[in-house]
Amino acid sequence: MYNWNWHIISSYKIVFVxxxxxxxxxxxxxxxxxxxxxAALAFLKKSRNPMFSFIAKVYIEIFRAIPILxxxxxxxxxxxxxxxxxxxxxxxxxxxxxxxxxxFVAETVRAGLESIPxxxxxxxxxxxxxxxxxxxxxxxxxxxxxxxxxxxxxYITELKNSSLASIIAxxxxxxxxxxxxxxxxxxxxxxxxxxxxxxxIILPLVYLSRWFERRLAKADKPIFGMNYExxx
Amino acid sequence: xxxxxxxxxxxxxxxxxxVLKNIxxxxxxxxxxxxxxxxxxxxxxxxxxxxxxxxxxxxxIEMNGFSIINKPTNFNIRVLREKVGMVFQQFxxxxxxxxxxxxxxxxxxxRGLSRSEATEKxxxxxxxxxxxxxxxxxxxxxxGGQQQRVAIARALAMEPEIxxxxxxxSALDPELVGEVLNVVREIVAExxxxxxxxxxxxxxxxxxADEVIFMDKGxxxxxxxxxxxxxxxxxxxxxQFLQRILNY
Numbered sequence: 132m133y134n135w136n137w138h139i140i141s142s143y144k145i146v147f148v149x150x151x152x153x154x155x156x157x158x159x160x161x162x163x164x165x166x167x168x169x170a171a172l173a174f175l176k177k178s179r180n181p182m183f184s185f186i187a188k189v190y191i192e193i194f195r196a197i198p199i200l201x202x203x204x205x206x207x208x209x210x211x212x213x214x215x216x217x218x219x220x221x222x223x224x225x226x227x228x229x230x231x232x233x234x235f236v237a238e239t240v241r242a243g244l245e246s247i248p249x250x251x252x253x254x255x256x257x258x259x260x261x262x263x264x265x266x267x268x269x270x271x272x273x274x275x276x277x278x279x280x281x282x283x284x285x286y287i288t289e290l291k292n293s294s295l296a297s298i299i300a301x302x303x304x305x306x307x308x309x310x311x312x313x314x315x316x317x318x319x320x321x322x323x324x325x326x327x328x329x330x331x332i333i334l335p336l337v338y339l340s341r342w343f344e345r346r347l348a349k350a351d352k353p354i355f356g357m358n359y360e361x362x363x
Numbered sequence: 364x365x366x367x368x369x370x371x372x373x374x375x376x377x378x379x380x381x382v383l384k385n386i387x388x389x390x391x392x393x394x395x396x397x398x399x400x401x402x403x404x405x406x407x408x409x410x411x412x413x414x415x416x417x418x419x420x421x422x423x424i425e426m427n428g429f430s431i432i433n434k435p436t437n438f439n440i441r442v443l444r445e446k447v448g449m450v451f452q453q454f455x456x457x458x459x460x461x462x463x464x465x466x467x468x469x470x471x472x473x474r475g476l477s478r479s480e481a482t483e484k485x486x487x488x489x490x491x492x493x494x495x496x497x498x499x500x501x502x503x504x505x506x507g508g509q510q511q512r513v514a515i516a517r518a519l520a521m522e523p524e525i526x527x528x529x530x531x532x533s534a535l536d537p538e539l540v541g542e543v544l545n546v547v548r549e550i551v552a553e554x555x556x557x558x559x560x561x562x563x564x565x566x567x568x569x570x571x572a573d574e575v576i577f578m579d580k581g582x583x584x585x586x587x588x589x590x591x592x593x594x595x596x597x598x599x600x601x602x603q604f605l606q607r608i609l610n611y
Contacts (some may be wrong), residue, residue: 254455254514257414258469258521259445261437267466274458 136273139317140324146311148306157221157303158290160219161228165289166282167231169236176241187237194234200295203227207299224296228289235285243278244270283340287333294329304328366425367392367525368413373422375408382408384581385422390574395551395558397572397589399565401604405581406538406561407452413559414447415440423458427524434435434449446471448518452530454510457475457501463498464515466520474521481520484571488516492546508539512546519550534611546572565608577601 139146177189194202207223210216218226247270255265297306308325312318368390375383382399382405390396400408411417413424415435424431427446431439458466466485470476476484484502489495492512494505502510511531518526528547532540544567551558551571562568568575569589577592585592585601596602 169529248455250451250455251457253416254449254457255450257416257444257447257449257451257468258517259441259473260469261441263471268472273457276459350433 132331133319135320137320138218139315140309140320143311143315144151146307147304147324147328148149150307151332152292153221153301153307154293154303155332157228157293157296158286160225161232161293162286162289164229165232166236168233170240172233172237173240176237182295191234191237193330194230195238197231199227199231199292200298202231203295220296220299221299222294222302228296229290231235231292232285232289236282237340239278239281239285240274241250242281243274243306246277247273279347280340283343285334287340289338290333290336365392366390367427368396368559369425370413371423371425373412373419375405375412375417378389383412383419384577386504386578386581386583387422388576388586390557390559393554394556394573395560395571397568398559398578399563399568399575399604400578400584403579403580406578407529409539409578410449410520410529410559410561413527413593414444414449416449417562424591441473444498445521446482447525447527448523449527450511450514450518450529452533454502454507454514454534456510456517457513459499461499462494462505465513467504467551469517470520472578474552485516488519489513491519491549492516493542501580506537506539508542511535511539511543515543515546515550525557525559528558528562530561530563532562532564563608565593565605577604579604 135190172187172190176185176191178184189268203224207218207220210218210223240267251269251273252262252265255269256262257353293303294305296303298307300306308321312321317319366389366471368388370389373379373383373386374595379543386405388396398409400406408417410417413426415431418434419431421551426443429439429446431443435443439481455469457532458461463482463485466488467478467481469474470484471478486495486498492515494509494512494516497505498510502513505513506601510532517532530600531547532543535543544564547558547560547567548571550556560568562571572589575587575589575592576583577596577598585598587597592601593605596605
């Protein structure tokens with residue numbers, strides 16, 4: 132029977148706490164950047180300019196297909212060699228994670244925008260609003276509501292994906308734990324704690340997203356007698 | 364008499380399908396024109412062309428002396444739409460906004476009214492459609508008839524000179540049709556606005572319209588005073604259509 136030694140954990144508590152903070156920090160920046168970039172890509176893809184929509188389409192295809200780990204290594208090791216441009220591991224991780232996330236956010240935002248029937252925009256246009264006003268005041272508020280459950284899912288996945296950054300020695304929880312293991316030789320205890328820490332961070336987020344979903348479902352009742360069809 | 368709407372030889376195609384073929388008519392200021400006809404006859408497309416939700420391929424539209432050919436600028440489109448209100452078959456209220464917010468959005472954004480000015484005016488229009496007590500409800504809490512009355516008030520809140528009503532009772536349960544038609548009757552009685560309405564309610568068209576057009580397959584088959592057209596249609600197709608509808 133394996134001899135558990137939990138004592139080691141309590142003496143290195145601070146390592147897990149600091150690691151978890153870096154994990155959260157990394158995820159936070161990646162989520163912010165990825166969401167902004169993703170939303171911009173969604174609008175580019177919908178653009179009437181064929182050049183813009185083509186660029187967005189290609190970007191989304193590429194970054195949805197490349198595994199995050201490969202992207203991470205590529206950005207951290209290849210870019211400095213090609214462009215003689217040194218970036219810290221943390222920045223490389225934020226860039227890789229947000230590029231990957233943005234491709235998925237773009238698809239979520241596009242789907243959200245398309246979930247709002249054209250008749251909603253038309254009633255705004257018919258009153259003399261510009262298409263920008265219609266997007267901002269009529270379409271987006273409703274679309275965002277439809278996007279939230281999906282986005283929350285993406286963000287939670289992003290937090291888990293941030294553990295990949297350990298491969299390029301970002302000081303997040305998994306990397307710090309690996310160092311700790313090489314010093315203490317207690318992998319079982321340490322990896323168990325890592326798993327528990329992830330659970331502690333993620334479970335509240337999961338419940339928060341479910342709560343959001345339920346709330347939105349209540350607020351967004353379909354309009355009585357309205358089936359969103361356009362007649363000709 | 365001065366025309367509020369003057370349409371000259373407009374046509375519109377969706378792909379190879381010709382939905383409007385060489386349509387021309389005039390509506391004098393302050394008059395009511397009803398357009399009737401079987402579904403697929405191009406009535407709704409015609410209304411959509413008038414406020415440029417659809418573009419005409421050919422011809423000319425003049426509204427309030429403002430003329431539109433097939434490539435208007437964005438600015439011209441908005442100037443026109445400010446003066447031309449439209450009410451849709453499916454209401455198209457904005458579900459994330461309350462009734463009063465539905466009414467004040469465009470006056471604030473398009474006409475530059477302050478929130479309080481817009482709200483003040485919106486309340487007057489809500490009262491006129493009999494829904495003053497529903498100002499802070501969300502559309503989903505209202506019946507179809509109430510929603511359509513809100514949609515009418517929303518169009519009126521822009522104080523348009525021309526009002527386009529696109530089968531505004533077709534999506535309603537029969538017992539709710541009356542309340543919406545009564546609102547329209549009151550607007551007609553003011554003689555302030557030029558109204559163009561597409562409808563399947565023949566009795567209503569006969570009541571309120573100064574002139575009726577019967578359309579089929581993208582062309583105007585017959586046009587006349589409601590009493591003449593309904594009592595004694597000149598064209599065989601008009602006769603058949605009216606018989607089918609009135610025998611129900």
